[in-house]
Amino acid sequence: MDRPDQTTHFGYRDVPLGDKQTLVNDVFHSVAARYDLMNDLMSAGLHRLWKDAMITALNPPRGDAPFALLDVAGGTGDISFRAAQAAGFGFHATVCDINTDMLEVGRDRAVKLNLDDRVTFVEGNAEALAFADRSFDAYTIAFGIRNVPRIDVALREAYRVLRPGSRFLCLEFSAVDVPGLDRIYDLYSFNVIPAIGRAVTGDAESYRYLVESIRRFPRPTAFADMISAAGFARVSHQAMSGGIVNLHSGWRL
Numbered sequence: 001m002d003r004p005d006q007t008t009h010f011g012y013r014d015v016p017l018g019d020k021q022t023l024v025n026d027v028f029h030s031v032a033a034r035y036d037l038m039n040d041l042m043s044a045g046l047h048r049l050w051k052d053a054m055i056t057a058l059n060p061p062r063g064d065a066p067f068a069l070l071d072v073a074g075g076t077g078d079i080s081f082r083a084a085q086a087a088g089f090g091f092h093a094t095v096c097d098i099n100t101d102m103l104e105v106g107r108d109r110a111v112k113l114n115l116d117d118r119v120t121f122v123e124g125n126a127e128a129l130a131f132a133d134r135s136f137d138a139y140t141i142a143f144g145i146r147n148v149p150r151i152d153v154a155l156r157e158a159y160r161v162l163r164p165g166s167r168f169l170c171l172e173f174s175a176v177d178v179p180g181l182d183r184i185y186d187l188y189s190f191n192v193i194p195a196i197g198r199a200v201t202g203d204a205e206s207y208r209y210l211v212e213s214i215r216r217f218p219r220p221t222a223f224a225d226m227i228s229a230a231g232f233a234r235v236s237h238q239a240m241s242g243g244i245v246n247l248h249s250g251w252r253l
Helices: 017-043 046-059 078-085 100-112 149-163 180-200 204-216 220-229
Strands: 007-010 013-014 066-070 092-095 119-123 135-141 162-173 232-242 245-252
Touching: 017 046, 017 149, 046 078, 046 135, 046 162, 046 232, 046 245, 066 078, 066 149, 078 092, 078 119, 078 135, 092 100, 100 119, 100 220, 149 162, 149 220, 162 220, 180 204, 220 232, 220 245
Parallel strands: 066 092, 066 135, 092 119, 135 162
Antiparallel strands: 007 013, 162 245, 232 245
């Protein structure tokens, strides 16, 4: 049980643990309508390559065998749509996100892509998934785990809902360790990204939080230890684009 005085970080601020989810929700309510456009602008399109790498690792079956994906914090559906387009007709994705505005964007996109019969959108909390034990063949979360107030709880929930032999995949930003690139990355993150956010969405503060949240997220080896502690085996991580992003993997055996 959480202590009343327990705190966590919201960007560079310390806030009561119980307040973080509301604060995060406010961020994504603000940016939902332009979220996918901002991803393209902030990453110069690189997020598409990172997500393609996640789908390659997921390797959804291309035949008619049933395959159930749970895509957590995937509100606009980007990962699920990519997986559905790469998979066979036995594939179905459930997008679970706590933010209603993000889910509405995702549902609209699913209809436009004619994927609304293969991708379902459900409002839910990563820390308390409303799904039965051992009910999914894979779990993905892309750029969402750092916004979860209790990451260890979310990882245990991921383990619970996966069938034995299933895979956990997490795509998340990281701190850059390449000399020179780290300074360029910091200058870009703290100066350019909030300015783009202000110009495109009218909201610089939400994007300043998103940049700060990356710096507060555990380093890849520390996060890998958390994945292992949740019960996953064969845990690994792969750095991409000079360490800007890491693809984390674990198996429920």
